Amino acid sequence: MTIPLDSAAKLLGLLASGELTARQATQASLDRIAATDPEVGAFTFVNTEAALAAADSIDQRRRDGQPLGALAGVPIAVKDVLCTTDMPTTCSSRMLENHMSPYDATVVARLRAADAVIVGKTNMDEFAMGASTETSAFGKTTNPWNPSLTPGGSSGGAAACVAAGDVPLSLGSDTGGSIRQPAAFCGITGLKPTYGRVSRYGLIAFASSLDQVGPMAFDAVDCATLLNAIAGSDASDSTSLPVETPDFTAGLDRIEGELRIGIVKHHLEAEGLDPEVRQAVDDAIEVFRDAGAKIVEVELPHSDYWVPTYYVIAPSEASSNLSRYDGAHYGHRSPVAASDAGDRGPLVATYCRSRGEAFGAEVKRRIMIGMYALSAGYGDKYYMKALQVRRLISQDFDAAFQNVDLLLGPVTPTPPFAMGEKIDDPLQMYLCDLFTVGANLAGIPALSMPGGLTSNNLPIGIQLQAPPLQEAKLLQAAAAFQRATDWHTKRPL
Amino acid sequence: MLSVDQPYEIVIGLEVHVQLRTTTKLFCRCATQFGAPPNTNVCPVCLGMPGALPVINEHAVQLALQTGLALGSTIPPMTKWDRKQYFYPDLPKGYQISQFDLPICDGGHLAIADPADESQTRTIRLIRAHLEEDAGKSMHDEANGRADSRIDLNRCGTPLLEIVSQPDMRSAAEAKAFLTELKLLLTYLDVSDCEMQEGSLRVDANVNLKIEKAGDTIATPIVEIKNMNSFRAVERAIAHEAQRQYHEWEETGLTIKDRTKRTFGWDDAAERTVPQREKEEAADYRYLPDPDLLPICLSTETVEATRAALAEFPAVARQRLQADYEIKAYDADVIVNQGRGVVEYFEAVAKGSGDARRASSWIQQDVLRTMKEQGVGIGDFAVSADTLAELLGQVSAGKLDNARARDVFQHLLEKGGSVAEAIKALGIESVDAGEIESLCQELLDANPQVVEDVRGGKMQAIGSLIGQAKKKNPNVNPKQFREICLQLIQSAG
Ligand SMILES: [Zn+2]
Numbered sequence: 001m002t003i004p005l006d007s008a009a010k011l012l013g014l015l016a017s018g019e020l021t022a023r024q025a026t027q028a029s030l031d032r033i034a035a036t037d038p039e040v041g042a043f044t045f046v047n048t049e050a051a052l053a054a055a056d057s058i059d060q061r062r063r064d065g066q067p068l069g070a071l072a073g074v075p076i077a078v079k080d081v082l083c084t085t086d087m088p089t090t091c092s093s094r095m096l097e098n099h100m101s102p103y104d105a106t107v108v109a110r111l112r113a114a115d116a117v118i119v120g121k122t123n124m125d126e127f128a129m130g131a132s133t134e135t136s137a138f139g140k141t142t143n144p145w146n147p148s149l150t151p152g153g154s155s156g157g158a159a160a161c162v163a164a165g166d167v168p169l170s171l172g173s174d175t176g177g178s179i180r181q182p183a184a185f186c187g188i189t190g191l192k193p194t195y196g197r198v199s200r201y202g203l204i205a206f207a208s209s210l211d212q213v214g215p216m217a218f219d220a221v222d223c224a225t226l227l228n229a230i231a232g233s234d235a236s237d238s239t240s241l242p243v244e245t246p247d248f249t250a251g252l253d254r255i256e257g258e259l260r261i262g263i264v265k266h267h268l269e270a271e272g273l274d275p276e277v278r279q280a281v282d283d284a285i286e287v288f289r290d291a292g293a294k295i296v297e298v299e300l301p302h303s304d305y306w307v308p309t310y311y312v313i314a315p316s317e318a319s320s321n322l323s324r325y326d327g328a329h330y331g332h333r334s335p336v337a338a339s340d341a342g343d344r345g346p347l348v349a350t351y352c353r354s355r356g357e358a359f360g361a362e363v364k365r366r367i368m369i370g371m372y373a374l375s376a377g378y379g380d381k382y383y384m385k386a387l388q389v390r391r392l393i394s395q396d397f398d399a400a401f402q403n404v405d406l407l408l409g410p411v412t413p414t415p416p417f418a419m420g421e422k423i424d425d426p427l428q429m430y431l432c433d434l435f436t437v438g439a440n441l442a443g444i445p446a447l448s449m450p451g452g453l454t455s456n457n458l459p460i461g462i463q464l465q466a467p468p469l470q471e472a473k474l475l476q477a478a479a480a481f482q483r484a485t486d487w488h489t490k491r492p493l
Numbered sequence: 494m495l496s497v498d499q500p501y502e503i504v505i506g507l508e509v510h511v512q513l514r515t516t517t518k519l520f521c522r523c524a525t526q527f528g529a530p531p532n533t534n535v536c537p538v539c540l541g542m543p544g545a546l547p548v549i550n551e552h553a554v555q556l557a558l559q560t561g562l563a564l565g566s567t568i569p570p571m572t573k574w575d576r577k578q579y580f581y582p583d584l585p586k587g588y589q590i591s592q593f594d595l596p597i598c599d600g601g602h603l604a605i606a607d608p609a610d611e612s613q614t615r616t617i618r619l620i621r622a623h624l625e626e627d628a629g630k631s632m633h634d635e636a637n638g639r640a641d642s643r644i645d646l647n648r649c650g651t652p653l654l655e656i657v658s659q660p661d662m663r664s665a666a667e668a669k670a671f672l673t674e675l676k677l678l679l680t681y682l683d684v685s686d687c688e689m690q691e692g693s694l695r696v697d698a699n700v701n702l703k704i705e706k707a708g709d710t711i712a713t714p715i716v717e718i719k720n721m722n723s724f725r726a727v728e729r730a731i732a733h734e735a736q737r738q739y740h741e742w743e744e745t746g747l748t749i750k751d752r753t754k755r756t757f758g759w760d761d762a763a764e765r766t767v768p769q770r771e772k773e774e775a776a777d778y779r780y781l782p783d784p785d786l787l788p789i790c791l792s793t794e795t796v797e798a799t800r801a802a803l804a805e806f807p808a809v810a811r812q813r814l815q816a817d818y819e820i821k822a823y824d825a826d827v828i829v830n831q832g833r834g835v836v837e838y839f840e841a842v843a844k845g846s847g848d849a850r851r852a853s854s855w856i857q858q859d860v861l862r863t864m865k866e867q868g869v870g871i872g873d874f875a876v877s878a879d880t881l882a883e884l885l886g887q888v889s890a891g892k893l894d895n896a897r898a899r900d901v902f903q904h905l906l907e908k909g910g911s912v913a914e915a916i917k918a919l920g921i922e923s924v925d926a927g928e929i930e931s932l933c934q935e936l937l938d939a940n941p942q943v944v945e946d947v948r949g950g951k952m953q954a955i956g957s958l959i960g961q962a963k964k965k966n967p968n969v970n971p972k973q974f975r976e977i978c979l980q981l982i983q984s985a986g
Contacts (some may be wrong), residue, residue: 323587
């Protein structure tokens with residue numbers, strides 16, 4: 001029989017009915033990875049033996065009639081920004097090459113508790129900084145739809161492995177669009193939850209006030225199943241929200257009440273918005289209109305400030321978060337620092353050389369921007385000002401959501417771009433986040449779902465955004481869209 | 494304070510780092526216990542491991558709040574956490590979590606006895622008190638020509654309250670008086686054990702001089718003397734630094750306008766202050782509000798409930814002991830300055846014996862002297878308050894004289910047991926009047942010179958017989974013996 005590695009829902013059905021064992025599913029996933037990954041390069045580590053052992057334990061417990069978790073036997077991949085005790089956690093950086101975390105991230109612990117089978121860690125832009133997975137220190141990930149294209153980033157590996165059919169589910173992280181943009185580029189569904197909905201404990205920080213872990217999957221239903229497993233407050237993360245976690249899979253077969261969908265005209269007329277992407281958005285609007293939704297134009301007056309605000313706040317926090325990589329306690333320590341300290345002395349030489357050798361260009365660039373923005377005399381001018389603008393951006397969303405339930409628009413200005421196309425032009429790369437960073441600045445949930453294909457047969461993503469904690473609404477709308485369309489079923493040839 | 498040998502006024506501001514008495518650290522659940530083997534009281538959070546997040550210890554906030562209220566600080570409704578960034582091997586995250594612009598305690602003051610005139614009080618104003626985490630410790634082993642540095646991170650994350658005074662102190666003696674009173678207050682509140690040799694109380698002093706010259710006041714550049722952990726060191730460092738600054742000014746003429754603050758250390762062996770690192774530019778800590786921690790909002794109810802539950806302050810205890818027990822201000826001061834344990838001991842003895850003045854004098858002389866000799870605190874003192882109360886009660890009732898009572902006390906110290914057992918063991922029994930009378934007669938007969946002296950008005954001559962009487966019968970009450978002798982001489986007259 002064919003083992004359906006695209007849909008977790010189908011797989012869970014076969015596992016529950018006994019038509020398939022967890023070992024068979026896991027082995028199928030490992031085999032698929034072995035077949036695809038030489039070209040795709042989605043994985044930084046594949047945990048073959050541990051995955052099979054976990055699968056066997058699940059099968060044994062199922063045979064013994066013991067209770068099993070909601071993801072029992074489903075293979076899943078985890079972005080290498082999440083700490084795991086049984087696999088290295090590298091953030092795709094030389095700095096943490098071979099780093100073994102002494103603890104599991106809360107989301108990883110929850111996956112284990114749900115009896116998911118973690119098959120490996122996925123490639124990413126170094127420390128989650130980038131929009132193409134080209135800044136990884138351990139090689140590029142290619143887009144399964146076309147190996148000359150990037151899969152997007154920074155969760156490029158997490159998106160590519162789902163698109164390649166290696167696993168039905170993966171976990172990514174999203175600081176400025178890092179789940180949604182690669183989901184759009186790879187033709188899968190990805191959700192950035194409300195800030196604080198999912199614990200950040202064990203998520204290696206890029207920009208703490210923006211980072212959020214989220215599900216990446218075949219469709220909205222699978223995203224909901226995965227979100228159920230990882231959401232919920234956590235005593236180890238002070239910023240996790242003390243709210244009840246609803247069952248996100250409940251009620252996905254219908255939309256409750258009238259759905260009012262907001263369109264930001266300013267975004268649809270943005271310079272640089274690819275016509276085919278624009279067309280896909282227009283088509284999606286029609287799909288919702290046909291389903292009875294009311295379409296309303298709304299304003300987000302400060303959206304021109306999203307990218308500049310983001311590129312002050314994110315690097316500022318990053319420069320602080322990355323201070324701990326100093327060569328003293330763990331991670332890379334320069335072997336030449338001690339012998340060749342020069343007149344800086346061995347301590348400063350250790351810091352400078354260790355950081356100089358192990359961080360890549362993009363990480364260094366952002367550390368420099370962040371240090372500058374926080375430095376004496378500039379902190380008020382840049383960082384504090386950015387925090388003020390951030391508040392205005394948040395208020396824009398509050399005002400818009402007075403009149404609509406969801407916002408609909410593009411995820412990215414363009415379809416997937418070529419390897420190397422933007423890597424030497426950081427400003428072009430930063431504009432990939434044009435439509436996505438607003439949700440991170442405001443802390444609201446946002447989802448990317450497949451909404452069309454270009455004339456070159458490349459995926460186009462549609463973004464839905466909702467008020468805080470309205471993930472259920474997002475997933476309901478996405479599920480309704482996916483019942484009306486078949487874009488999410490399209491797979492690379 | 495100007496005089497010929499000191500033609501300047503010293504200006505002193507203190508920064509006191511107090512380790513709060515919590516069982517666990519400020520942002521994790523590791524033990525704060527002193528003296529554990531290196532790097533055993535550590536976890537991913539206090540080690541700054543990638544992905545770990547801080548969670549506030551509410552008890553530390555409560556202790557800081559108590560301290561602030563006792564110091565008359567204003568408690569702002571909101572206090573937040575900031576990262577203070579600098580690279581140091583003791584600081585695993587590359588930043589210290591501290592409080593920058595919104596400390597938990599704002600302002601305040603502490604009244605101290607004026608060392609120049611103990612009957613006067615001086616009020617030292619406070620700028621603020623803020624919470625912060627401690628750093629680790631580096632140990633440098635340069636034996637055998639190797640620069641071998643080891644880092645112990647046990648202390649990382651230990652909660653500190655940094656209390657910052659205004660530059661209100663004008664002499665080393667005032668600085669010492671401030672620290673003594675502050676330490677006493679902190680121990681009364683039980684917010685810190687203030688063990689200076691364990692680093693629970695550490696002091697930085699900011700010192701400069703005001704020199705009167707030709708009707709002008711000249712201020713010398715400020716020097717911060719770092720990290721002193723004994724009051725003696727503080728006193729001597731300030732005295733030395735004042736002399737050094739005066740000589741430096743005589744040589745260079747540099748004033749506060751010509752030179753930024755410098756950092757010095759105190760070399761106890763050499764008895765001098767030594768420059769630590771000449772800062773070429775102002776320190777740039779690149780403060781950042783910590784995005785991993787939420788601000789703390791202290792409600793009026795919490796603040797007022799804490800205020801109502803505060804322990805008695807030393808200043809209040811001094812007044813109360815004078816009023817309740819009719820003891821002198823000096824005596825109340827001595828008792829209160831010994832700490833809350835001694836006050837409680839005194840009160841129990843005073844109430845139990847019904848003789849507060851005798852209790853005060855015995856405690857000041859016998860108890861405190863013995864504690865000092867034995868190097869024990871009141872909690873470990875061998876004679877309980879109840880036992881001493883019983884003993885002093887018997888003295889007050891005339892059943893024991895002071896000398897015999899001291900024998901009993903000594904016996905209790907050495908052997909323990911009850912007062913009755915001690916009296917029995919020492920063979921103390923009351924001697925009947927007839928027996929004393931015959932002893933008096935015997936001694937008077939043997940010492941006609943004494944009888945003659947008494948008749949000549951030299952009553953104190955009897956004193957020479959008391960010693961002899963005691964030798965013949967140790968239980969003789971000297972007062973009774975003296976009275977009977979006088980009666981016998983008079984009646985024989
Ligand atoms: Zn700890």
